[in-house]
Amino acid sequence: MVNDFAQKSFFARESESTKIVSFNGFEFDYLDDVWVLNRNKKVSVWHLDKFKPLLRDDIRETLQYYAENQSAGYTEGHAVALNAYLKHSGADEFTQLGLVTFYNLAKNHDSKNNKFKEYVSSVRCFIRQMKFLGMDNNLDESIFELMDGWTIGGNDKGVPVLSNDAERGPFTDLEFDAIGHKAAHKYAEGVLSTEEYTVISMFKASGRRPQQVSDCKNKDFTWSDKFIGKPSYVGNMPRAKQRGGKFRSSFTPFGFTVEIGRLIEKHIKDQTLYVEKQLGRKLTNEQKGELPLFLDPKAVMEMKQLSSSSLLAYLKSELPHIKSRGMTGILKSGIEKLSVISERTGRPIHITGYRFRYTLGTRAAREGAGRLVLARLLDHSDDQHVDVYVANIPEFAVEISKIMNQSLARFASAFSGKVVRDEEEANTENAGAARIPCREMDCDVGSCGTSAFCQDYAPIACYLCPKFRPWAHAPHHLVLKWLVEERERLKVDAKGDMQIVTINDRAILAVCQVIEKCREYNND
Incomplete structure (x- = not known):
């Protein structure tokens, strides 16, 4: 060997x-x-x-x-x-x-x-x-x-978090949700690869450091009913920044949604088949388990030079794992394809792996997580570094309201469809296109650009969908009026819980953008 x-x-x-x-x-x-x-x-x-x-x-x-x-x-x-x-x-x-x-x-x-x-x-x-x-x-x-x-x-400590730094700190709800929505759409359209979508989803869900994600192996992920009494997808995530800790010396379990679990499983299957095809032979179950979740680009070429007996020792080492900077590179290149614009800067959103971590901590603190829960969620050994998240709750509670009054709100990545003249033009693109109603205001506002089955709630989800074709002369202002009134109602019913109050803020911005685009369309 x-x-x-x-x-x-x-x-x-x-x-x-x-x-x-x-x-x-x-x-x-x-x-x-x-x-x-x-x-x-x-x-x-x-x-x-x-x-x-x-x-x-x-x-x-x-x-x-x-x-x-x-x-x-x-x-x-x-x-x-x-x-x-x-x-x-x-x-x-x-x-x-x-x-x-x-x-x-x-x-x-x-x-x-x-x-x-x-x-x-x-x-x-x-x-x-x-x-x-x-x-x-x-x-x-x-x-x-x-x-x-x-x-x-x-x-x-925690300057990017405490200052809500637009380049290094936590994402706003609008930015964070835009990443999730656009990633899902771009993956469905084939713009994002399974690997890119998996990377984005794991960072967004877990808030783990790039090194922790890059240290993962296939065997770390499984379906289990151990934690919540029913099957759930669990990642045994390697810990980082532990004193005296070597490569993959300690782990912390982390639960993922069923959707992300299926995505990770698909990525594992696709990558394993790719490796086997390149090597010209089947891998043993043990070798499959030791495969890195994300391979270094040069790893397969090195595997080809190894005998079957030497391959397992190589896979157990850290050599075939993607480097941390390579992991961050996949994350950045994937999100660049989403063209998400920050409403705070008017520029493409700046991406680092740590911004997802800061966002996870901030959102959890806003929802009432205590110090020990935050430490556990962020995989800290103790709670001495979580104060910045707790201290930042008041600023984030009013962040959305501030954004709604900013002129830069028009740059936010909310509406991604295409304005059409009327229903007739929408039908030239998609024959028999379904009408999109706003039943609460008793009006129709556009057409669907696809014939695919959809269970999303219209018209809120439609304004955020790239397939939406709003009509240039439709009463979009009525939809905006309804959404703003609903937001005010939620302030009372939710008793100040901004996580509930702000749930439709991206849709509100999307409607505002549609109104502006319709104005531009009609003035051309």
Whole structure:
């Protein structure tokens, strides 16, 4: 087996004394300028040679200790902090003057996004570790006394959430719902692949980090009646950011809807058939289970070079899993196809995996979830980082009302159909097109652009459907009047529960957009 994987850093082998194995099992030469610590992290360490020769080896050996015993991200953080020290302290060794200069940058820098706090804290930790490991022969004892007197506050937590940041914070209800609605329509139209729709659906439902989704294997997902007494779809989601946790060392079950469960199952089936076709042979049940839920693009080519006995060991490793940045890339490219416009910026919605996480926490807090429930939902080990979601409830309770009064509301991705002159024009596109009524206002407002069976509630769902063909001279203002009145009624009946009150806000915006498009159509 070792010979089959000789080219892979994952497998330890007899080597020169400068070859070591990272915490995640990747072999690298600690004298190289770049250390490959796992499939996601390549850590640049070339700047370590800028330190004075007497100190250089001690620093490199201490960083080697972190690479062998701590996570790749933690090791990278120390490497970045050491580079920052070299760049901003004006020193090529750890001196009182250099450390004071560096510390003052953290004290005086803008507190909203103060990376220097992290850097200073990391450098202090690193120097103390050098002493613990006996690598302090070239360090003056006075610097330890200096650092012991430092007070380094933590960075501000949850700024994107607390500030409702339009680019980095949680999505508004309009943005979040638009992603879901448009993704469903684009998948039905064949614009989104099953893989893209599965990725979007998993991020939207679970709020998990990109690394957690990319670490999943097929065997992690199953139908189970263990949790709610009837069959439900459960994902055994790998945990992340756990102290001392290696690849897939701990898991937390997460329940998905039946619809998402079926989607994941289809993706698993399609991907497994694809792999078997490429390999020219059937996989065993164990091999199928060890397949990553999302494969690295190069993985199949590597599988072709392996014997059947070596394949299982390869699949059990993290090598065939898509990298975190690749996972984020699929998410972004998929949502770009949806053309969702943010009503807050008037531009295409900005996507990161973490925005879904922030949205899940914020919506749960708004619905009354307590601190422990929020921590459990977001897969935190404790509840110390959930305060930002609870604190943000009042702002979100009025967010929709603010949006309704903004001029940018016309940009929101709500209506995606096409205005037609009248029923006759709609019938030229779809013969015998069904009329869309608004029974509450005793009027007809358009036609359906498809003959497919539909059980969605007309006309609310129609205004949000790309197949809707509103008539240019229909009384859409009556539909708007009805929806706004219904919204006001819900304020009373729902006793301020904004989750219920705002349920039709996207439809309201869609009707507003239809009215505007009809005005433009009639004026042409």
